[in-house]
Amino acid sequence: MDNTKQNPTVSERFVSLAPHVRSNDTTQKIMRDVIIALVPAMAGSIYFFGMNAAMLMAVCVASCVLAEFIFQKAMKKEVRIGDLSAVVTGILIAFNLPATAPWWMAAFGSAFAIIVIKECFGGIGSNFMNPAIGARIVIMASWAKLMTDYVSPEMVKNGGQLVVNDAWAVSSASADAVAYATPLGMLKAGTYEQLPSLMDMATGNIGGVIGETSAILLLIGALYLIVRKVMSPLIPVVYIATTAVVLVIAGVPVEYLPYHILGGGLILGAFFMATDYASSPINVKGKIIFAIGCGVVTAVIRTKASLPEGVSYAIALMNVCTPLIDRLTRTEAYGEAK
């Protein structure tokens, strides 16, 4: 029956090519670590913005995973939802929504991110842009009003304004009555006296999208990823430093820099979106160029453009430059003549 058994000198041994041992890291473990790192900020968003934040996260995660599953089934590709990357994308998309966002907008953004930005370009690892950034931009472009109806934790606590089913009604009501001006909006408008305390900004007791407000909780997660060696601090540190420097050059008073750094999506973007493996350069040199680019664009948008915030556009723009940066920063092999 079995030929190998008839020849006693040739055993049926497992044969493979070197190396014969592997590290115990897997894609799934990396994604699981990212999810763990996002838990403090997730908890914070529920604390500050209430159950609507939880609902948005659930909708985004469910839609991302479902969209990936349906797409891969329909395209007869191997179903890879087990790698948990869609879960990460879902959480990040939710983090980019204001607490008043309606569920259908969250679901649309999630499906768009997974199907158009990720799967149509080849799935995990092949996306040219961070899917969460893509989702934020497309929702922003489609429903700018709904996307900028920020509420502050105070307003959530006062109740009334924020009822899930009424989200649509709230946002279509008189914007000035309910919408909360973000610290970046105040900086833009020059209404410095209304700025919250830095303490509130660091803890996240301010208005904004649900995931970006608490710098401290995001940094706790980032620290976890750095310790676990899932993420290198290179891109975020260079990004934030460049943003600060360019802001000062562009005339932002140094005493307001902390507001710029803690406000808006800079911490969330720098640590959790700009560091996206697939859409950031692969070499150290490339990563530095990428991060500097992100910083410059962010600062320029914040000071010179009509928008108060620029993180998502900066990252998206640099994501598109990644293949070029990779090409320009190709390594020279060890021992190359100097």
Next chain:
Amino acid sequence: MSSNLTFKVGGVHMDEHKGLSESSPIQRLPEPKVVYIPMSQHIGAPCTPTVQKGDRVLMGQTVGTSDAFISSDVHASVSGTVLEIKKMYTADGRFCDCVVIENDGMNEAQTPNPISNYDSLPVDDFVDFTKKMGLVGMGGAGFPLHAKLKGQVPLDECIINGAECEPYLTCDHRIMLEKTAEILEGLKIFANFYNPNVSYMAIEENKPDAIKRMNEVIAATPRFKNLKVVSCQTKYPQGDSKRLSEAVVGRIVPQNGVTNDVGVFLTNVGTTLAFYEAVVEGKSSYERVITVSGAGIKEPKNLLVKVGTPVQDIIDFAGGLNDNAVEIVCGGPMTGKSVFDMQSPITKTTSGLLALSAEEMQLEDESPCIRCSRCVDHCPAHINPTTINSAILKEDVEYCAELHADQCMECGICSFVCPAKRTLAPSVKLAKREIKMQAMKAKN
């Protein structure tokens, strides 16, 4: 004592698994009944047998030789009768002529011919001797030692490689502990040739007992005062000759070069011991210490084994395999070869036999690259394995060459660190070979 020396580009610290065998003293393997002496045990031309079926051979007698410069003689490891000469696979997967000798168990050795006045002779007098004694690099590559003794560039630094950076392997560690004076005497002879002021014994920091022992012997022997122990950071592939040259004397070997090109004589600690035994005791290279380890082995050990011993005999002496043993590897887990025939013999370059369990190997299916850049970050050759992988899958050999795939040192780190479990190392090796083939085609 200098410590924490290392190279700059890439590298990885991995689970060492050395505890399985590092405290087990070297035992001699019982006499094998039959040995299969491979005619190809080194880089370069294979040897031609100098014996015939029916001949009686003595232990240490030459059974194969070659006129080619890059080659080294092979010797009988037992006394007995030549049964036949046949083609077979060695444990590390070479296919070559093997002289099959039936052991008569008498261990009747050839008259040794040592070099008595070795302290006063120039290096030239050792070149032929070294070739005839069959000395080759015992760290794994098996580069004939005599070809290294004299360089185009004058050699002015001398380093002995006791890094032993591959996981599991502890044979070099054990010989450094048990044969300290012999190894240092070997280094002393090399130091006479190259650098009488200071010559180095480089050891990774995960072997503090070996470092201590070496220092003790040096301190107690005035003759060794020009020898210096340096400790290197525990990091794979510290034991690669080019990385060790950079770590110890700061000389970076140019691409496609060898350490000789930058004036560094560098050889493995096992080779140094064999060199000592050849010069001082007149013994040719026909046995070596190997590590038998891995979760799949019942009793991990360090064994003194005769060249040509079948894998099966060695595994049996180590208590046999556990049920969880999936693969048997000849050499270290990062660069070793799969053993597929248990009768295949070990060679001078076999540093270990490992029986690995599925758990140790972390066998998993390939999934798409997530561009995490770990392979790039850890690559000691400073190339981009994942891009080379995708280029060679598209058969774009030219792009592979542009990406310097030919500079891959085959350390296996890219595959090791890849969380998507992609087979990066084999694909870069393939790219490297395709580039070579294309260059050869272009020449013709």
